[in-house]
Amino acid sequence: MLLSVVIPVMNEQGNIAALVERIADALANTPHEVIFVDDGSIDGTVMEIQQYARPNTHVLVLNRNYGQTTAMAAGIEAAQGDLIVTIDGDLQNDPYDIPMMIKRLHDEEWDVVAGIRAKRQDGLLLRKVPSKIANWLIRRATGVYISDYGCTLKLFKSDVAKNLGLYGELHRYIPVLASMYGAKMTEMEVRHHPRHAGVSKYGIGRTLKVASDLLLMVFFQKYGQRPMHLFGGAGIFLFLTGLLINASLALQKIMGTSIGGRPLLFLGLLLTFTGIQLITTGFIAELIMRTYYESQNKKPYTIKKQITVGFEPETAQTPDSDNRVSGPDRHRHPAS
Numbered sequence: 001m002l003l004s005v006v007i008p009v010m011n012e013q014g015n016i017a018a019l020v021e022r023i024a025d026a027l028a029n030t031p032h033e034v035i036f037v038d039d040g041s042i043d044g045t046v047m048e049i050q051q052y053a054r055p056n057t058h059v060l061v062l063n064r065n066y067g068q069t070t071a072m073a074a075g076i077e078a079a080q081g082d083l084i085v086t087i088d089g090d091l092q093n094d095p096y097d098i099p100m101m102i103k104r105l106h107d108e109e110w111d112v113v114a115g116i117r118a119k120r121q122d123g124l125l126l127r128k129v130p131s132k133i134a135n136w137l138i139r140r141a142t143g144v145y146i147s148d149y150g151c152t153l154k155l156f157k158s159d160v161a162k163n164l165g166l167y168g169e170l171h172r173y174i175p176v177l178a179s180m181y182g183a184k185m186t187e188m189e190v191r192h193h194p195r196h197a198g199v200s201k202y203g204i205g206r207t208l209k210v211a212s213d214l215l216l217m218v219f220f221q222k223y224g225q226r227p228m229h230l231f232g233g234a235g236i237f238l239f240l241t242g243l244l245i246n247a248s249l250a251l252q253k254i255m256g257t258s259i260g261g262r263p264l265l266f267l268g269l270l271l272t273f274t275g276i277q278l279i280t281t282g283f284i285a286e287l288i289m290r291t292y293y294e295s296q297n298k299k300p301y302t303i304k305k306q307i308t309v310g311f312e313p314e315t316a317q318t319p320d321s322d323n324r325v326s327g328p329d330r331h332r333h334p335a336s
Helices: 013-026 045-052 068-078 095-108 124-142 170-181 204-223 227-254 263-295
Strands: 003-009 032-038 057-061 083-086 112-117 154-157 185-190
Touching: 003 013, 003 068, 003 095, 013 045, 013 095, 032 045, 032 068, 045 057, 057 068, 068 083, 068 170, 083 095, 095 112, 095 154, 095 185, 112 170, 124 170, 124 204, 170 185, 170 204, 204 227, 227 263
Parallel strands: 003 032, 003 083, 032 057, 112 185
Antiparallel strands: 083 154, 112 154
């Protein structure tokens, strides 16, 4: 089985030579290809790859910086392997863990093996603590219990990787996307090293991005194929609540009570119109969802395998066979 190693890189000139050597050594007994995706580097990263690359190495040079998710998606799309592994280009992930992950996937018949960074070599306050909080929030919100969402080192079967639907900055949520696809996942501890050269591209400033993407993931996971259940349910609740408030105020008006300056009147009207807007948004979202699937001939499901039991194809007859079937045929009997 061919393994595709997908490596997004950006300004990693000082790490390329050692990375190429370690991958070649770690996978010496594994048929593989290496796909570097240069995500808008402004140093000599591409030249380093060209200088030190071994056979079966491909370099995809993006025309500008798109982000790790897009670079990863480009590499996965180009991959030809039966298995695909993603790994960082900064040498913090260890290529020598890949054969163990392959063995785990084959022996236990998993679709995805995710790495857990053991003894993580990053700063405590700016990297480890925010990461632990983010992992906890993602697990609780999505119900996908993976220990380390931030570890890039992951091994996939090809069909899973190519159907993840990576857009924006969703690489952190790959386990959630794989779960939505129906993949069987496990995790195992992998080694983690201090950065060999260069500087980290991540900081505390990405917290809001992670939080907003989490909301998107929860929406995709629970309402991606039935958005009306979210918008319609909330809209009906608000509309009925506003209607009840307005009916109560109308009854008071009939009884002679002045309601013109009461805040409750404005609340009732606001809830009523907001409810109508949410219901209308649900209709529009349903139409967009159907357009998404039908315009591209997509299906809202994936067939993992098809099993046919008890089917025997009829033996082909040649024109000059005189309506006779050669060989034994215990299922046919001549007409009496």
